[in-house]
Amino acid sequence: MKLNVCTLFLLVFLSSNQLVAADTIDKALHSSGKIYLVVGTLVVIFIGIIIYLFTIDKKLTNIENQIKDNE
C-alpha cells in the first residue's frame, strides 16, 4: 500500500508538466509578483520538518515499547 502511494506520487510529480498546462502555472506565478514561489518553498521546508518529527516520534515509540516489554 505504502509503495503504491509513493509510486503514484512519483508519477504525478514526473508528469506534472503534462497534467497542468505550463501556461497556467506561469500565469499564476506572474500575476502575483511570484510570491507563490516563496509560499511553496516555505511549505516544502515545513513538510521537511514534519517528516523529521515523524522519524523522531518513531524512535521514541520504539524506546517506549522496549521499556514496556521489559517491565
Next chain:
Amino acid sequence: MKQNWWKFLAVALVLYSVVVGLLRPLNPGILKVNPISIEAGKSYDMTIATYNTDFQSGDDIQSYLKINDTFGIQSQQVEILAPNELKVTFDIPTKLPSILQRDAYSIILSADRVGTFIRPRAVSIVQNEIDISGAIAAWPQNSFGDFKKAAKANFPFRAILYESLRNLFYHVPMWFGMTFLLMGSLVCSVLYLANKNTRMDTRAAAMIQIAVLYGILGCATGAIWARGTWGTWWTFEEIKLNVSAATLLLYFAYFLLRAAIDDEVLRAKISSVYSIIGFVAAVFLLFVLPRMVESSLHPGNGGNPGFGGEDLDNTLRTVFYPAVIGWTVLGFWMAQLTFRAKFLQDYFLEKYD
C-alpha cells in the same frame, strides 16, 4: 533553561527571518514598457507599468531615457494613469550618441516619496545614420537632475525574480546549514577515530542525517524557485544542481554502508573514515567545481566567490545572515534530538540485554 539558550536563539532567528523576510516590501521597479522598440527622430507616448509604487496626482515625477552615464533625455511630460502606471512622452533626437545602429537604453523614473528606480535595457532605438560627433554636439551633457530618494530602502526589485527574491532567506540557508552540519560530523568522526567512543560516531551519523534532510529540502525548494524563474524544475546543465545531487548521493551511500555492517565497532570505524573522505569530496564538489565553470544561471558561480556585490545588498544581509545562523543552529538541535534518542535506545538495549 540556561543550557537551552541556543535553542531559543535558533527559534528567534528563524522566526525573525520568516516574519521580516515576508513582510518587508520590495523597492519599486518597472515591470513593463510599451512600446519597447522605437525609431530615432520621432516622438513617442510610452506607457510604463510599475511595481510597488503609489503615484498620486500632484506628485513630481521625472522620467529619463538613459543612453549612457553622460547622455540622457528627460521626457516632455509625465501623466499618471494609475498608482502603478504612467504615460510619458519622449522626443527622440535624430542622432544618438551611440556607435550602434540599434542599441538598448535604460529608463529611469524618479518620483516623490517613491524614490528613483531604473529598468536597464528597457527600450531599443534604431537610428538611420551613425554620427557620434554630431550627436554629442547636439545633446546636452549631464542632463540628469537630482534623483529623489525613497524614505526607506527595502529589498531590491529584481526583474524575473520579483517577490521570489525572498527565497534567498529560505532556500540558501538550507545549503549553509547542510555545510555546517557536515563540518560538525567531520569533527565528530575525527574525535571518534581519536578516542574510539562510539557515541561520537552516533553524533556524526545524526548530523549527517539532518544535513541530508537539509540537502533534500534545498534541492526541492531550489526546484520550485527554478520553475518560476528559469522555467524548469531541474536542469543537468547547471553545475550547482549536479554537484548538490552528487553530494546527496555520496551521503545516501553513507547510510547504506552503515546499514550493511552489523558489528557496532566496525561500523563506527568504517563510517567515520567514510565521513571524513566524504567531507573532503563534498567540499570539492560544492565549493571547487562550481567555480571552474565559466557561466551559470545560478548565483554564486562562474568565478564569483559566493555572494558578492550585486547578489546580496545590505537590506538582504540583515535578514539573510540571521536566517543562516537560525537554520544552522536549528539543524544542530534536530541532530541533537536524534542522537539523544539513539543514546536512550542504546542504554535500554544494554540494560535489558
